Amino acid sequence: MWQLYLKELLELTRDRRVMMTMILTPLVIMPALMAIGAGATAAIASSKQQQAINYEVRGELDGYSVVAALNKQKGLQRQTLAPDLSPQEALQQGTVDIVLEVSGEMPNATWLLHYNGAEVFSRGERLVERVKADLAKSWHRKQLAQQGMTDDQQDQWLEPIKLQKQSIADERETIGEAIGGILPYIMLLVALxxxxxxxxxxxxxxxxxGTLxxxxxxxxxxxxxxxxxxxxxxxxxFVAAALMLISLTGWSAAAAYGLGIEVVQEAMQSFQIVDLMLILLTVMPACVIFASLMMAISFYARSFKEAQNYMGFAFTIPFLPLLLASLPGIEMDFVWAMIPLSNVALAIKELAKGTMNWGYLVLIWLNAGFIAWVLAKLTIGWCQREQVLFR
Amino acid sequence: MMRVENLSKRFKVDKKANVPKDRLDGKWFQALSNISFDAKSGEVIGLLGANGAGKTTTLRLLSGILKADSGNIETDLASAEGDSRDYRRQLGFLSGSKGLYERLTVRENLNFFARSYGLTSEQTNQQIDKLSQQLNLSDFIDRKVIELSTGMRQRAAIGRALVHDPQLVIFDEPTTGLDIVATEQVLSCIEQQKQAGKTVLFATHHMDEVQLLCDRILVIHQGQRNFFGTEAEFLSQYQADSLVAALRGCLQLGVAK
Incomplete structure (x- = not known):
């Protein structure tokens, strides 16, 4: 059996396609794709930030100047539209980014904001919210000053409750929470x-x-x-998943130290080799689960091409548990620790945050190990059938 | 020595399967029925039959890949029943597909099969050296199989089948697709195995090869044994003056009385 394993390993290392998926994908292709994606997103966001927002204000302007308040904001530029052009048409034509219709006087003023809510990087809505808050605050101050209040008293009235925030999460947990959503997803899909x-x-x-x-x-x-x-x-x-983890760690460190991102540097310093080892140990049973499923399908197929067709479908099977685990608000508990693959993904997330409960981790290892053993056993039984081997 | 008694095998087939209806029993296709024969040491048995007759199933049963529904396969030392590992250690099989790994060199292929059959590292090296001389592999033994010509591959495949020095050797249409030089090398190898006292089973469609090498002939037709005996008995049985004519008669007339 060991001879067969070594032979298969030697043969696979001489196959460029295997080397591509096992080594190049985690080490180069995935990080490059992620870097390109992040770079493109940052470039688009930066370009949008620098673009002027064209706006038009319509309606009653007596008593306070909305236009003056808007003009105080950086990057806003007023456009004058034809009176018969509706806000919707103006937005569709791209002449303006926002149209604000104002009516009434404070405290009974109403503003109607027309904007394109589908634009991910739109700043118009945020700027209008800020202007509205500034105008409301100055109106409040004016009213309070008329009551004879000092500036300090006005401050107390305007903000009667002061919220002070003290997070118990350190940089490791904060960063871990952020990457924990995507790390198991990437690692397990690369493993698959x-x-x-x-x-x-x-x-x-x-x-x-004919060699079988x-x-x-x-x-x-x-x-x-x-x-x-x-x-x-x-x-x-497992090698693909391990290389992915090593690659992500390496590239993150390079980016953090190269670009001088202190928060990430501090988070990375709190990571230890043992954390990475535990993540890899958790991935191991998932790799056996994938291998058992894939071998059962592969032995069933009559040809390479037929197997490729089945694999396309098989590739979608682990998506659901991984997707569930990456949803916001999903936290590790006994039920999630018992759901195959979701539990592995959640364990990786908790390990990345440094908040893993050891009891759950052991439970997950036992659960994933048991599922892997059952699947391997079923695959062995399946492949012993002559109808499968000689279809 | 090898003894095969009442070997039967049937397969479950789906409705769309293109199989002879007369061998179909519900969802089951009777591939082989009560095949019996024996082969002595130093004897070459020629296995003949039309396509679909059951030759491949017979060879797969003899090679231990498939398990028979009933019947026995035995050699001097082991049985194919139950845990057939001892039986398979005595068996060498050369099929049309060669059974070589193309991304490995010839030496790596031979090494893998020798070690898998339980040879030590030293025994493996000795066997590889011996086969390299016998089969003239030395010129290409360290080249990958994918780089070799058909004839070279066939020699390497023979080496693969014989690397563990088996007592029973099965050749399944070993000369199909080969040029005359490669064919002669294969036939010469079969002759060498016979001389070395091995039991050889040889499936072929070429009657000249049967005439040249085989001591006895086994004809399978529609999953049944139609004939088993010497060439002379075969010709006499079907009153033919050539093996081709005898085989034609055998396949048309059915089981010999």
Missing amino acids: SGAIYPAIDIGAGEKER ETLLMLPLTTAELVIAKIALVATTA
């Missing part, structure tokens, strides 16, 4: 993609090339043969 090609190659591929029959003639039981293949696919999945 690292498993797919080797699984097809050593299952359906062997059937197609030769293997079945070796003095090995079919169970030993399948175990060796599951072990190999789990290895490639």
